[in-house]
Amino acid sequence: MSPQLLEQLIQCLGKSAVLDHPSVQEAYLIDQRGYYRGAASAVVRPASTKQVAEIVMIARQFGVSVVPQGGNTGLCGGATPDDSGSQLILSLEKLNTIRDVDTVDYSMMVEAGVILQNILDTACDHDLFFPLDLAAKGSCQIGGNLATNAGGINVLRYGNARDLVLGLEVVLADGSIWNGLSNLRKDNTGYDLKQLFLGSEGTLGIITAAVLKLFPSPMNRKTAMLVVSNPKAACRLLGTVRSISGDAVVSFEYIGREAMECVLSGMNVTDPFNKRYEHYVLIELASAAGGGILDGMLEQIMEQGMGSHGIVDGVLAQNERQREALWHIRELISEAQKGSVKNDVSVPISRLPQFLEKAAQCVEATSPGSRPCPFGHIGDGNVHYNILAPQSEEPADFRARSGEALIAAVTDLAMSMDGSFSAEHGIGQLRLGMMERYKSPEALGLMKKLKRSMDPAGVLNPGKIV
Numbered sequence: 001m002s003p004q005l006l007e008q009l010i011q012c013l014g015k016s017a018v019l020d021h022p023s024v025q026e027a028y029l030i031d032q033r034g035y036y037r038g039a040a041s042a043v044v045r046p047a048s049t050k051q052v053a054e055i056v057m058i059a060r061q062f063g064v065s066v067v068p069q070g071g072n073t074g075l076c077g078g079a080t081p082d083d084s085g086s087q088l089i090l091s092l093e094k095l096n097t098i099r100d101v102d103t104v105d106y107s108m109m110v111e112a113g114v115i116l117q118n119i120l121d122t123a124c125d126h127d128l129f130f131p132l133d134l135a136a137k138g139s140c141q142i143g144g145n146l147a148t149n150a151g152g153i154n155v156l157r158y159g160n161a162r163d164l165v166l167g168l169e170v171v172l173a174d175g176s177i178w179n180g181l182s183n184l185r186k187d188n189t190g191y192d193l194k195q196l197f198l199g200s201e202g203t204l205g206i207i208t209a210a211v212l213k214l215f216p217s218p219m220n221r222k223t224a225m226l227v228v229s230n231p232k233a234a235c236r237l238l239g240t241v242r243s244i245s246g247d248a249v250v251s252f253e254y255i256g257r258e259a260m261e262c263v264l265s266g267m268n269v270t271d272p273f274n275k276r277y278e279h280y281v282l283i284e285l286a287s288a289a290g291g292g293i294l295d296g297m298l299e300q301i302m303e304q305g306m307g308s309h310g311i312v313d314g315v316l317a318q319n320e321r322q323r324e325a326l327w328h329i330r331e332l333i334s335e336a337q338k339g340s341v342k343n344d345v346s347v348p349i350s351r352l353p354q355f356l357e358k359a360a361q362c363v364e365a366t367s368p369g370s371r372p373c374p375f376g377h378i379g380d381g382n383v384h385y386n387i388l389a390p391q392s393e394e395p396a397d398f399r400a401r402s403g404e405a406l407i408a409a410v411t412d413l414a415m416s417m418d419g420s421f422s423a424e425h426g427i428g429q430l431r432l433g434m435m436e437r438y439k440s441p442e443a444l445g446l447m448k449k450l451k452r453s454m455d456p457a458g459v460l461n462p463g464k465i466v
């Protein structure tokens with residue numbers, strides 16, 4: 001890095017907020033999955049929106065680009081710099097103040113670096129609820145969640161991250177600050193600018209603060225893990241549960257045998273059932289109304305669904321401890337099958353059973369003996385169709401030998417069924433090739449035009465998304 005650039009950064013932020021030595025940068029340079037390793041001229045840690053804006057202006061002046069980074073839990077390498085060693089990593093970790101909770105507007109104003117778990121806890125302290133929930137909540141930041149339009153376990157009822165935002169504050173590529181921190185529920189005055197930045201993975205602007213939607217706290221929760229005869233029965237069950245519960249379903253998660261096996265054998269967890277099954281669904285109903293409104297509903301669903309309707313077995317959580325134990329299984333799946341080939345696809349819910357059947361055939365044809373390990377948010381049509389190495393092969397060798405072909409096979413199949421090649425994890429650098437392959441020329445052209453017009457000098461996270 002040029003001494004002049006370093007001097008200006010230190011002048012702006014103070015010495016302790018500029019990490020220019022590789023020995024203190026390590027954690028910022030590698031992505032969550034260890035797929036990417038970059039280099040940076042410095043990691044800068046501003047503590048205010050104004051400082052973020054100043055850094056972007058300095059970066060422009062010196063012709064270097066900026067990679068925004070939140071909790072660095074993203075799964076596509078979006079927060080990892082390239083290997084040139086010239087980029088600046090801009091960590092939002094010091095912008096971590098919860099500015100306001102408004103119990104009349106049902107909103108919370110937060111800075112981008114607030115850890116998601118702190119937002120969930122703060123909402124709870126006010127007897128309110130913020131529905132974004134994912135296994136990385138203890139370390140991901142809300143800015144990262146919004147920049148990746150994260151999904152998680154409550155999308156069925158509350159939508160993705162982009163549905164949970166009322167307003168944003170964003171530093172633009174020219175260093176100006178767009179203050180869109182509105183908490184209005186209705187504002188139909190032209191283009192909805194905040195939507196441009198939600199899911200843009202730091203390529204169009206740096207989110208510095210947001211106004212989030214809050215909801216009444218679910219007083220009542222009912223959770224069950226049911227065993228179904230096949231994926232078709234699982235999808236039918238979703239419709240039944242939605243209609244019987246008056247659409248009180250917040251989560252509807254699928255766990256296939258291999259995924260369950262990984263958790264039971266690798267993570268020292270007890271099987272909630274005393275028999276081995278192939279297909280499980282984790283269902284959670286929730287209601288903000290008191291008075292036991294959900295009592296007996298899951299029992300009714302089980303009774304109706306047993307036998308010919310495809311439910312084979314089930315356990316109902318009788319208390320919070322049992323509920324947490326069921327969720328623990330779901331949350332451990334990613335960690336339990338580290339080293340697998342990963343896919344994050346979606347298809348229309350009605351086509352999921354066919355997708356799962358055909359995907360298993362494609363996998364066997366592409367790499368015989370490999371073990372499909374599908375699980376995920378099937379209530380949203382989203383399957384993490386991960387694939388484990390054959391028992392006899394090392395995961396790293398398997399990924400090197402078959403990873404690319406397996407990903408192409410599963411993704412081609414999802415796309416042929418009107419699906420998406422990235423349901424919730426985003427693009428980053430991991431899926432750049434897929435953007436070229438699967439996006440229509442019109443869609444891709446429009447995205448590139450948008451990027452060029454909002455960031456003509458390519459200051460913000462170049463080489464990601466487009």
Ligand SMILES: Cc1cc2nc3c(=O)[nH]c(=O)nc-3n(C[C@H](O)[C@H](O)[C@H](O)COP(=O)(O)OP(=O)(O)OC[C@H]3O[C@@H](n4cnc5c(N)ncnc54)[C@H](O)[C@@H]3O)c2cc1C
Nearest residue numbers: 070071072073074078141143144145147150151152202207
């Ligand atoms: C165990 C585990 C479970 C997960 N489960 C889910 C899940 O269920 N659903 C789901 O959708 N995702 C899931 N994820 C991935 C998810 O995208 C991230 O966890 C999270 O949303 C990213 O937040 P982060 O703060 O870590 O962002 P980072 O990883 O730091 O950054 C992600 C991207 O956002 C950009 N960015 C970060 N902060 C800002 C900002 N303030 N302004 C502009 N751009 C910014 C970065 O440049 C990068 O492109 C999971 C990850 C893990 C490790």
